[in-house]
Amino acid sequence: xxxxxxxxxxxxxxxxxxxxxxxxxxxxxxxxxxxxxxxxxxxxxxxxxxxxxxxxxxxxxxxxxxxxxxxxxxxxxxxxxxxxxxxxxxxxxxxxxxxxxxxxxxxxxxxxxxxxxxxxxxxxxxxxxxxxxxxxxxxxxxxxxxxxxxxxxxxxxxxxxxxxxxxxxxxxxxxxxxxxxxxxxxxxxxxxxxxxxxxxxxxxxxxxxxxxxxxxxxxxxxxxxxxxxxxxxxxxxxxxxxxxxxxxxxxxxxxxxxxxxxxxxxxxxxxxxxxxxxxxxxxxxxxxxxxxxxxxxxxxxxxxxxxxxxxxx
Amino acid sequence: xxxxxxxxxxxxxxxxxxxxxxxxxxxxxxxxxxxxxxxxxxxxxxxxxxxxxxxxxxxxxxxxxxxxxxxxxxxxxxxxxxxxxxxxxxxxxxxxxxxxxxxxxxxxxxxxxxxxxxxxxxxxxxxxxxxxxxxxxxxxxxxxxxxxxxxxxxxxxxxxxxxxxxxxxxxxxxxxxxxxxxxxxxxxxxxxxxxxxxxxxxxxxxxxxxxxxxxxxxxxxxxxxxxxxxxxxxxxxxxxxxxxxxxxxxxxxxxxxxxxxxxxxxxxxxxxxxxxxxxxxxxxxxxxxxxxxxxxxxxxxxxxxxxxxxxxxxxxxxxxxxxxxxxxxxxxxxxx
Numbered sequence: 241x242x243x244x245x246x247x248x249x250x251x252x253x254x255x256x257x258x259x260x261x262x263x264x265x266x267x268x269x270x271x272x273x274x275x276x277x278x279x280x281x282x283x284x285x286x287x288x289x290x291x292x293x294x295x296x297x298x299x300x301x302x303x304x305x306x307x308x309x310x311x312x313x314x315x316x317x318x319x320x321x322x323x324x325x326x327x328x329x330x331x332x333x334x335x336x337x338x339x340x341x342x343x344x345x346x347x348x349x350x351x352x353x354x355x356x357x358x359x360x361x362x363x364x365x366x367x368x369x370x371x372x373x374x375x376x377x378x379x380x381x382x383x384x385x386x387x388x389x390x391x392x393x394x395x396x397x398x399x400x401x402x403x404x405x406x407x408x409x410x411x412x413x414x415x416x417x418x419x420x421x422x423x424x425x426x427x428x429x430x431x432x433x434x435x436x437x438x439x440x441x442x443x444x445x446x447x448x449x450x451x452x453x454x455x456x457x458x459x460x461x462x463x464x465x466x467x468x469x470x471x472x473x474x475x476x477x478x479x480x481x482x483x484x485x486x487x488x489x490x491x492x493x494x495x496x497x498x499x500x501x502x503x504x505x506x507x508x509x510x511x512x513x514x515x516x517x518x519x520x521x522x523x524x525x526x527x528x529x530x531x532x533x534x535x536x537x538x539x540x541x542x543x544x545x546x547x548x549x550x551x552x553x
Numbered sequence: 554x555x556x557x558x559x560x561x562x563x564x565x566x567x568x569x570x571x572x573x574x575x576x577x578x579x580x581x582x583x584x585x586x587x588x589x590x591x592x593x594x595x596x597x598x599x600x601x602x603x604x605x606x607x608x609x610x611x612x613x614x615x616x617x618x619x620x621x622x623x624x625x626x627x628x629x630x631x632x633x634x635x636x637x638x639x640x641x642x643x644x645x646x647x648x649x650x651x652x653x654x655x656x657x658x659x660x661x662x663x664x665x666x667x668x669x670x671x672x673x674x675x676x677x678x679x680x681x682x683x684x685x686x687x688x689x690x691x692x693x694x695x696x697x698x699x700x701x702x703x704x705x706x707x708x709x710x711x712x713x714x715x716x717x718x719x720x721x722x723x724x725x726x727x728x729x730x731x732x733x734x735x736x737x738x739x740x741x742x743x744x745x746x747x748x749x750x751x752x753x754x755x756x757x758x759x760x761x762x763x764x765x766x767x768x769x770x771x772x773x774x775x776x777x778x779x780x781x782x783x784x785x786x787x788x789x790x791x792x793x794x795x796x797x798x799x800x801x802x803x804x805x806x807x808x809x810x811x812x813x814x815x816x817x818x819x820x821x822x823x824x825x826x827x828x829x830x831x832x833x834x835x836x837x838x839x840x841x842x843x844x845x846x847x848x849x850x851x852x853x854x855x856x857x858x859x860x861x862x863x864x865x866x867x868x869x870x871x872x873x874x875x876x877x878x879x880x881x882x883x884x885x886x887x888x889x
Contacts, residue, residue, distance in 0.1 A: 484869070
């Protein structure tokens with residue numbers, strides 16, 4: 241069986257940043273903050289976060305902060321809750337949360353909560369359980385959960401629960417592994433996992449494993465490395481991860497590597513990208529693959545980073 | 554906005570006399586950026602002009618055209634969409650035309666969050682004038698990809714906010730005729746029977762829905778979706794599930810065929826856990842399924858089912874082992 245080409249992946253992540261002429265980079269301009277989170281979290285899991293200049297990254301992140309307190313995907317763009325969480329997570333990686341005005345960031349997020357407990361992504365009002373997770377995760381990292389109505393936030397998430405035990409993006413929306421991660425994560429971070437039917441959801445989640453060993457996100461869809469994260473982290477949070485075949489999943493992820501040039505793709509033999517490289521490595525970390533730092537399934541940050549925030553050094 | 558479609562899409566701002574007064578502003582990626590971005594030339598130019606007008610907050614027809622050009626090059630750039638909405642509001646333009654533009658862009662970008670969010674913003678402003686159009690539009694997108702999550706979300710929003718429930722159950726039926734494995738269509742069906750103001754709710758719909766679902770199961774017993782849908786029809790009412798003779802009967806029929814028994818066995822297991830008493834016919838059918846599992850006594854049906862599932866559904870062997878170890882005491886005692 242192939243092994244994790246850790247050094248190649250480190251090189252790949254650093255090279256993505258330098259590749260001129262790549263259309264991928266043009267399209268990524270507005271979500272560079274997410275790209276930085278994916279890339280740097282992967283480097284940290286691989287034990288190579290020191291390959292980047294933290295000062296430069298932090299300076300750039302702070303230039304992306306808007307007067308409202310939220311962060312944009314890049315300098316000069318509008319703030320959005322998606323990039324605000326990535327910014328906070330990356331600062332946490334570098335143990336530099338102290339550069340933030342916690343109240344300012346927290347007030348921005350709290351201002352996005354709606355009357356029904358849901359969260360909008362930004363001032364334009366798109367609502368999605370993804371944003372509930374982001375708000376709760378971000379506020380938890382900042383020790384500011386008291387800024388929002390947690391009970392209402394939880395009730396909204398519960399209203400998105402389906403009869404198959406899963407969760408959708410809004411009430412009645414189809415269960416989807418990505419949304420399930422967000423909802424279970426938000427419930428875990430607020431101590432509300434009793435709202436989850438763990439046995440039913442656990443069965444639905446382990447039904448996502450297909451013959452190749454990979455996981456899909458919904459019934460009858462193709463497997464994709466990104467679900468190694470969404471499905472696995474959810475299963476771990478509800479304590480049911482032993483219901484899937486771990487060895488087969490490890491093999492599937494390793495088969496999606498570009499052994500020569502580094503990087504991981506969605507499925508074997510597809511083109512690699514930074515997003516799937518993160519999800520592949522994070523998935524392997526959840527599977528306790530040798531040589532990787534452990535990642536926290538709810539905060540999506542290395543466990544040592546989370547411990548530093550909540551337990552101190 | 555007609556010019557939007559003609560020259561707007563092709564002529565770069567540096568070639569247009571009406572942009573001569575604008576000084577383009579390049580993206581500031583910081584001193585020695587972590588992820589230096591390589592930009593394509595046209596894209597760079599359009600974005601530089603966009604930044605100039607955006608920073609001036611110029612809500613003009615030419616700015617509107619420029620946002621269109623920028624969106625065509627990168628529909629994911631949410632700031633461009635934001636600015637476009639501000640301009641649309643300021644200029645008070647015909648929003649039906651905006652739907653045309655979005656439709657063109659959406660055809661090649663059906664999984665882009667920004668497009669769908671923009672579309673909803675426009676539809677919300679148009680209100681009931683948009684209902685039929687939005688239902689038609691989502692149908693079109695779903696005809697290309699029947700599981701497109703964004704299209705389904707949009708459609709559910711349209712139904713709840715603007716109405717148009719009349720044909721929805723038929724639409725689900727049509728999609729399931731095209732692909733019985735389409736879980737999104739099953740989900741929509743559940744959405745309709747539980748939320749449509751025109752139907753009587755879950756209990757009123759249960760009988761006809763059970764019949765429909767059983768037919769779907771018999772046609773494709775390996776299809777996960779209708780089995781879950783069937784359970785959903787008895788949500789929070791396991792007593793009715795156990796007491797409805799149609800449910801054990803569909804298990805029996807599927808098990809008699811012997812192909813794809815996994816979901817039928819799983820449903821039978823659930824029934825037993827909820828107090829269903831299986832007769833000899835069930836026992837014989839289960840015992841007859843290969844592979845044989847000699848270690849369980851014939852009388853212990855629930856355990857035998859779990860052992861069979863461990864083998865038949867080996868990927869999830871641990872799940873079935875757990876089911877076996879956590880069978881309700883009542884079943885274990887009565888040797889059901």
